[in-house]
Amino acid sequence: MAIPHSIGKYTVIKALGAGGFGAVYLAEDPKLNAKVAIKVFSINDVELAQQATSSSSDVGRVLHDRFLSEAKILRQLSINANIVDVYDFGEMDDGTPYFVMPYLERSLVDEIGKDVLTSKALEDLPANEHPRKLPVQRVVQILKQVLAGLAEVHDAKLIHRDIKPANILFNARGMAQLCDFGIVKSPDSIHSQSGVAIGSRNYMSPEQRESAKHVTTRSDVYSVGVLAYRMVTGTLPVGPCDDPIVYSPEIGEPLNTLILDALNQQPNQRPADAGELLRRLTAAVKQLEVNKTEYNDTTYTAVGEAPQPIREELRPLEEKIQHLLLEHGEIPENQMTPLKMMASGLTLTEPELFLLMDAVEKRLASQLRPIRHFFGLVDDALIQQKGKLSDFSVEHLLQTGKQAGITEEKLSSLIAKRQSLYIEQRSKSIKKxxxxxxxxxxxxxxxxxxxxxxxxxxxxxxxxxxxxxxxxxxxxxxxxxxxxxxxxxxxxxxxTPTYPQIALIAIPGGYFQMGSAQDETTEMPLHPVTIKPFQLAITEVTWNQYQFCIDAGDCSANIRDEGWGRGDKPVINVSWYDVQTYITWLNKQSGQHYRLPSEAEWEYAARAGSASQYSWGDAIGRNQANCDGCGSRWDDRQPAPVASFAANTFGLFDMHGNVWEWVQDCWNDNYQGAPNDGSAWESGVCHRRVLRGGSWHNVARYLRSSHRTADGQSNTYFNFGFRLAHDL
Missing domain, CATH: 1.10.246 (Serum Albumin; Chain A, Domain 1)
Structure with missing residues (x-):
């Protein structure tokens, strides 16, 4: 297939690779010089195409539909930070479909080298491509991220079927992301059950090598086991092989056993799915206390070719963005309007402006990291000392900043700016x-x-x-x-407070229709629910409120703010279990009986008397919430401080967007048999708990009042938070 000059609005740079049913090209947006990867449908191997589908008639149509399915699957699953996103979708002039993804230059192959099975193959490889093993901390970090993404796949009743190092990419933040869903299988799919062993043989389970008909979620678990073995040992588990602990004694018996269980030849002897494997991995790590020295996500920042220069006429805008980032660590809210005006004068759309901002931010990542970390320290000190830093605090901050390579002059300027900003925000709080x-x-x-x-x-x-x-x-x-x-x-x-005060609002009892009759099946059936009066926190629990528990030693201090600051932003990276620990501590300290709301209570409060998609209507509107495409300064960038947007009729802030909120209920695929009295549904898949409300990282449809999802009780993500409820 000849390399096209352009695909849609994108200029093709080169071919990145091709498989039996598609080709991938490196391209760029000519307006921003932003690189993307474009996957284009093509049948490159007719014989394999015929073998790969059970359809004897229109093989091209079957594979065409499968290609479209891959795009839809990626879009559906892109809510998860560990699954590659889809930016755009379209058709070429001849009707050939394509979809656009971020161009991620680095894969796991770059860290562990290439797989070899013979000494001759090893001799032929350049030294930098030789297979190598990773430190146990890095192995654990990668496995957690891969399993978090794969659990989302399995929860969607899908099987990936091609887990391997080349299909694990790393974004600019160093986070692992699953890609290549072109051979993903649905259990009830007809055309994917041809009997041909589809996938990468070195990582296939025995049953997958025998026939594609036999694959289950346990087949993916086996592939992850091979991946883990490969990272720990530097070799593939081919034929009679030693336990991984022989190669790396530091992994300990719990992790060794877990890898061997995943590699069990009998499918029913392996963990059932990625969610179970992730839970067992978390337990094994706790036993080893590996998490005490776990690698920071920034340790493995992507390293690739230098970014392409921005178009010359965009240079002033680029320099303005760069100046603001280096001066403030982020783009100040009061600078967004001037930036949008500059962008408009250059015929840039708002999404293109944000893309440019992201490109500049990535280019400055190494310079911004110490500045943002320092700002976080300054902000924490300002909050603790109510805006008046002691001489000791200033001296400590200066010493810390110097160790990060920032000059004393720059540090003094940064402290003064943050203190001025703190006072300004405090003053505004009296007027707004x-x-x-x-x-x-x-x-x-x-x-x-x-x-x-x-x-x-x-x-x-x-x-x-x-x-x-x-x-x-x-x-x-x-x-x-x-x-x-x-x-x-x-x-x-x-x-001398020892616990935070939680501002609650009394939610009046009532009756409402829960769920949806026309959206997702997980929201069906639409059913009546009666709610008793209760109280709900007006905001999500903030870092300030959560810090009390950390300081008391009851909540783990090993919780990241991702460099976005703390204060009155919602606490993130908390699991359902973390929330239960916090509630137990808070109830003991306060003598109250806080709890998580039930799913029904949450939806009733979010609707606040409405029957529309959102509490304010059926359209997301502009600047009503924080999400990907909501029109706020925080969109798809980071959580906003709580109560940054208008409250709903009940007086509750951020029920739509900002962070996902844990509720008490176990997960069930639909509402058949759900309680109708507003109580939590404490049966079903209880190792997974329900999350509501969507987040800053999600598109608008995930913010709908009726939308629901779930995750493992022990899982944490950068967009998971919670709010508290209380009985009247």
Whole structure:
């Protein structure tokens, strides 16, 4: 197949590779010089094509449909950070379909070398391509990420069938992502059951080598076992072979046993699926305490060819973005409008502006990393010391920054900017609703103003009036904003707080239709549910609120903010088990009985009396929430500070987007047999728990009030958080 000059709006640079049923090209967006990978449908091996499908009639149509299915599968699964995304989809002039993915230059092959089975093959390889093993910490890190992505595949009732090093790519943040879903199998698929052993033989299970008809999720588990063995030992488990612990004693018996179980020749003796394998891996790592020295994701930052130069007329915009990033660590909110105006004058669309910002950010990654880390330290100190840094703190920050290679002059400037920003935000909080409302709600929580059950029907109206009166009083007060804020905080918080105050709103009881009659099958059937009055936190639990538990030693300190800052942003990277630990600690400290909301309570509160897709209507709109395409400054970049957007009718913030929120319920594929009294569904697949609301990283459809998903109880991700409920 001749290399096309262009595909859609993209200029083709070169062919990256081809398989039996498709070709992949390196291309670029001519407007931004941003590189992408484009997969184009083509039948390159007619004999293999005929063998690979059970259809005896129109082989081309069957494989064409399978290609389209791959694009749909990738788009469906791209909610998971460990599965490669699909940017675009289209057809060439002759009707040939293609889809566009990020161009990820580095695969696992670059870390572990190529597979060889003979000494002659080894001699023929350049030294830098020789097979090699990885440190156990790195093996664990990669396995966790691969299994997190594969668990999403298995949960969708799909089987990957081609897990191998070349199909594990790394993005600019060093995160592993599964790719190549062209031979993925659905258990009920007719055309994928030809009997031909499809996949990469070195990583196939015995049953997959025998026939494609026999593959199950346990076949993928076997492939992951081969992958783990290969990373630990530097060799493939071919024929009689030693246990992996012989090659790497440091892996310990738990991990050794786990790898051998995954490699069991009998499918029913292996872990059932990726989710079970991930849970067992987590348990094995805890036994080894490997996580104490686990590699940071930035250790293996992608290294590839230098980025292509930006188009000359875009240079001023690029330089402006670069200056803002190096000066502030991120693009300040008040600079987004000027940037959009500059972009508009250069005929750049808003998505193209964000793509350019991402490109500049990736190019500056090594310079931004220490700056962002330093900002996080400064912000934490400012929060703890209420904006007034002690001399000791400043000196400590300067020393820390110097160790990161930042000059003292630059450090002093950065501290001054962050302190100025902190004071500015505090001052604004007196004039604008977001932070002051949180303080006011905290006061009302303490005095019990919204805890009176017999006022449930008028709670929304009363609440609005109380907040309005309080805000008026604050704005008319003669004291400076900083003094008022400090006084309010002293009212809300005890002199030496040992646990956070959680601002709750009373949610009136009622009746609603839960689920959807026309969207996803997991949301069906639409069914009536009665909700008893209860209380729900007005925001997701923040880092500030979670830090109390970390400081007390009850919650793990090994929790990452991904360099996005803490403060009043929602806590992330927490598992369902982490949440239960936090609730147990908080209840013990406060004497209260906090809990997670049930799935029904959550949807009832999110709808806030509406029957539309979102609480404000059927369209996502602009700047209503934080998601991929919501029109906010945080879209698909990072979580926003809680309460950055308007509250719903019940007074709840961020029920749509920002971070996924754990609820109490076990996972069930649909609502057949679900409770109708608003209680949590505590039966079903209880090693997986329900998540609601979508996140900053997801497109709008995942933010719908009825949308639901689930993940393993012990799994953590950079967009998983929670909010608390309380009984009246």
């Amino acid at each position: 609703p977001r932070k002051i409302v949180l303080l006011v709600l905290g006061i009302l929580l303490v005095i019990g103003g919204w805890w009176v059950a017999n006022r449930q029907q008028t709670v929304v109206e009363d609440k609005a009036q109380v907040v309005e009166d309080t805000l008026d009083a604050v704005e008319e007060a003669p004291e400076t904003p900083e003094v008022i804020t400090q006084q309010l905080e002293e009212i809300v918080m005890p002199a």
